[in-house]
Amino acid sequence: xxxxxxxxxxxxxxxxxxxxxxxxxxxxxxxxxxxxxxxxxxxxxxxxxxxxxxxxxxxxxxxxxxxxxxxxxxxxxxxxxxxxxxxxxxxxxxxxxxxxxxxxxxxxxxxxxxxxxxxxxxxxxxxxxxxxxxxxxxxxxxxxxxxxxx
DNA sequence: TAGGCCATCTGGTCCT
DNA sequence: AGGACCAGATGGCCTA
Numbered sequence: 001x002x003x004x005x006x007x008x009x010x011x012x013x014x015x016x017x018x019x020x021x022x023x024x025x026x027x028x029x030x031x032x033x034x035x036x037x038x039x040x041x042x043x044x045x046x047x048x049x050x051x052x053x054x055x056x057x058x059x060x061x062x063x064x065x066x067x068x069x070x071x072x073x074x075x076x077x078x079x080x081x082x083x084x085x086x087x088x089x090x091x092x093x094x095x096x097x098x099x100x101x102x103x104x105x106x107x108x109x110x111x112x113x114x115x116x117x118x119x120x121x122x123x124x125x126x127x128x129x130x131x132x133x134x135x136x137x138x139x140x141x142x143x144x145x146x147x148x149x150x
Numbered sequence: 151t152a153g154g155c156c157a158t159c160t161g162g163t164c165c166t
Numbered sequence: 167a168g169g170a171c172c173a174g175a176t177g178g179c180c181t182a
Contacts, residue, residue, distance in 0.1 A: 086161080090168075095159060097169070102157070125181095128155065 112136055 086094070106129070113121075113132045120135050121127055127135065 091160075094161095094169080098160085098171090099158065101170075106157085130155090 109133075 109129050109132055113127055116127070116132070116135055116139060120131075
């Protein structure tokens with residue numbers, strides 16, 4: 001991984017991108033201004049760091065989950081009649097997998113964030129997931145430009 | 151207090 | 167049948 005790009009280039013790339021984004025409120029037209037969010041690590045794991053703990057926060061005994069649970073989405077039409085519901089065991093397993101899947105997604109996003117120059121989070125607040133993706137796209141484009149011109 | 155961000159739960163759909 | 171992926175809903179936390 002030895003792209004022969006000088007620090008100056010990287011620095012100017014970052015500066016360019018940031019300047020550009022500041023200029024017209026992000027090319028993607030979204031929350032350029034919302035560089036705030038819970039701190040990455042804390043928000044990541046502050047709520048429930050272990051699946052079990054999480055589960056116990058309300059759904060440990062979910063024999064008839066989603067029914068006697070105010071606030072939960074009502075069962076869609078397909079489920080009202082006949083259509084066999086997922087067994088509780090299978091539902092729990094699926095939830096667990098989904099949780100892991102989303103965590104790995106979040107983790108990948110955090111790693112990706114680390115590859116971006118620190119300038120991006122200049123306001124002291126970590127980038128949000130969406131910002132991380134958008135900045136990354138922009139950053140890659142800029143780096144590609146440099147390589148193409150070289 | 152409102153709004154943004156995030157993690158989690160859930161049902162549906164597609165694929166193996 | 168079961169796993170992966172997705173989108174909608176919900177509630178908690180944090181900041182302006």
